[in-house]
Amino acid sequence: MAHYHRRELIKQLVAGGFAMGALPSLAATLPFSPKNETKLKNNIKHSVCRWTYGFMPLEQLCTTIKEIGFSAIDLVGPGDWATLKKHGIHSSMCNGAEISLTEGWNDPQYHGRLVDNYLKHIDLVADAGYQNLICFSGNRKGMDDATGLKYSSDGLKKIMSKAEKRGVTIIMELLNSKVDHKDYMCDHTAWGVELAKSIGSPNFKLLYDIYHMQIDEGDVIRTIQQSHPYIGHYHTGGVPGRHEIDESQELFYPAIIKSIVATGFKGYLAQEFIPVATDKVASLRKAISICDV
Template identity: 70%
Template sequence: MATDQNRRKAIKHILAGSAVVAAGPALSAFTPAEKKEKDSMTSLKGNIKHSVCRWCYGGIELNELAAAAKEIGLVGIDLVGPKDWATLKKYDLISTMCNGAEISLTKGWNDKQYHDTLIKNYTEHIELVAQAGYTNLICFSGSRNGMDDETGLKNCTEGLKQIIGLAEKKGVTIQMELLNSKVDHKDYMCDRTPWGVELCKRIGSPNFKLLYDIYHMQIDEGDVIRTIRDHHQYLGHYHTGGVPGRHEIDESQELYYPAIMRAIVGVGHKGYVAQEFIPAAADKLGSLRAAIKICDV
């Protein structure tokens, strides 16, 4: 004769089996590819909007990179100009940081001789970015070429103020990238956060921000987390990269990215974080997946 305990076990097994049978049609409704995509999208925590820089994967065709980005759970790809936006849209991705209006890293807003060209380029691109439904457009200070900080600030302010009204009207944020002048971009002017913050204050618009490149600023300043906490209201976008070498952001380099990402989340950042390291491993997309996992705090 069965005991009450045995009956309870039997009922439990019957109910569990019924649940599996009932769930069968629902589980089989997803193809393996669909389930893989669904799992990848839901596995990210949602605290950070992840992206990746196009130029770091120049050896990979854009369609392949876009497909991988979508599968990993990224929202878009950085530094993609108008000619490639249609490809991103095919994969339901966005250009998280648009480019194409700049002349170069060395010829920028700090030199008045380039203002006419830059104003024309940025006026056109602000319109294009807004029409595409995107919100960010990169810009650069240019090289010093013997220019002092104050003159550079005055020149940048004068030039950028001539386009910032249109940017405000169209909902586009112009973002000047901070680059190191010690290793990669000798003589670049916007190489310190305080200089960039002062430029933001002089322009005085919520549509002008700094693109804080963690790799570059670790080289020229260090003190990354304190800087993010102290100046986050002026930092509209972030780039990653392993120091030294700008390769994978794993334990092979000196920065601890989980803590940096927690600081970014902690200050309430609502923009994007884009991976901008140059993969050294043979499996470049594997390195990208690993980096997203490290940064998804």
């Protein structure tokens, strides 16, 4: 019914002698429609996390995002890269080398296994033509942050020469330890920045997850402005709940994304919200529209 009224209104305006030049400004005031197909500005590179749309076959997700107007998927491992390449989709954040979120670089007992995994995956990522490979700090398990930072730095330094040589960026994700990932060590941007400084490689960066960092520290825009040289990737998510990033949650994403663009960031922003709306593709389409500043 709303679509019918909009259509009839435009017909009446044209019939009444309104200049065609007035119509774009009118259209800009109309409610968002999931079927709107607009050319993206692409001032930031768009992506979506595979797991949040895991209810959809990967082939279908590939065709869906191309219809929306972007061509990258986050958190896809080597086993699915052939499918991405078939559809001309980029793997914007590769995974598969990590052990788990809780068993990471802050614990020396895992260094041997992690070093082997990452050295192999760095070659896989580079040979496939990709650039980003995710990693995790692991949980504290009673360890103080200074010790965990030293252990993480010592372990990661063992793979950075290979990463630099192959043009692969190792990216550690910031996760909240208040709600979703209790005891996770890399739960504040300042800790991650100190780790990056300690490693001292241009091929080590942070994944600043806006959802997670709003929960654990807030002050999102200023943190991005101050820490952006150490950030190589971004994730979204509505707070609270990690659902759609629209007006139903507390963050104003257009301002946040504008602040990211203003830093000169040229990487990817991946949608990582769990859609709860009936039309989940419309939710993704709207999120891309919100972030396409």
